[in-house]
Amino acid sequence: MTDAPGLLERNRRAARAEVARVGVSLFLEQGFDATTMDDVAATAGVSRRTLFRYFGSKEEVVLGHLGGLGADLAAAVRAQSADVDVWDALVVAFASVLPSALAEDEGAARALASLVDSTPALRAAHAEKHRGWVDALTPAVAERLTGSPDPHLTARAVTGTVLACLDAATHEWLCSDAAPRRDVHSLTLAALAAVRGAR
Template sequence: MTPRSEGTLAERKRQLVSNELTEAALQLLALKGFDGVTIDEIATSAGVSKRTFFRYFASKEDVVVQFLAGMGADIHAELAARPAGEPPSVALRHAVRVPVAACGDHAERALRVVRLILRTPALLARFLERQAQWRDDLAAELARRLGLDPATDLYPRLAAGMALSAFDAVLHRWSDSDGAEDPAGLTDRAFAVIAPALDAVGARPPRAAEGAPEGG
């Protein structure tokens, strides 16, 4: 076995342990509440030691933060992969639907996790903190797709913010409905509301017209 293959095997093992710890933590936290679960319980559920837990995470909060980081990466990756000529509202809707679809595929588990995040002040704060980073990443990608300068054009940041506000509204509505409403359907409805603004602002005005006084 070469050093490279050994390194790859070690990376895979590390990712497997991380995934098992994340899954065990999310399940326990969702079932018993954030304050009702100890790190010892999480480690036992995952079949590892407490010392092993701290090799991967600094706290219970960090487990959820890593889960959220994965959601943000999925949204960004999908936006980057959308066809270049696609309207911004369509591209952003498909991007946001990636984590939403994952919620629908594992509705009972996902609903518990979403409720945990939305109803635990410490986790909600971290969620909002992560969304701020997602907004910056999406704004940069939108600027690249549309040939805009994110330092001077307002559109990329505004559009990214609207898309994430729609995502946030969907999660709250889905949680409040006890999972009765379809998250994918809620996403489509949310983007139907903001699509006109996304696509109208996405059409960049001619440079000669920018800054021209109203009425001529």
């Protein structure tokens, strides 16, 4: 009996992920604004009540998987040695946490990123998710800034800069057709190198 709650939770997460997959496919096919939550529920084969138990809005159907990543990113920063540079610690944290949370293949990832980039409501929701990441990461980063006169401010600025570089890299990844196409991680590293080298 002790395993039952874990099994139920795993089943719930799997069902939620499947509903989200169906919803994103529908948004890509019909358009985000043209698709209703009722459409998502009907296509996914769940009741409206069940759908709203999983997701409070269409934006959450698309981006709900990002909500808990702030805590995972903070844990990944704290797991690293204290002598690791704070910028490098953030890069390692993002590289270790994000890939498993994103779409499984590049085509699906690009389609999802393009949907978010082209939909104002999703762009706003995505920015709010990133703000949550900054809120979660700032204390973990501040712990590494023992020599800073204002570690909290510095941590928030550094974390926000890394996320801005990630956004810039994602935009470049979506817009560039140059071959060979670089992945988001390498583009983020290039953006960070440019920012850290700026004078």
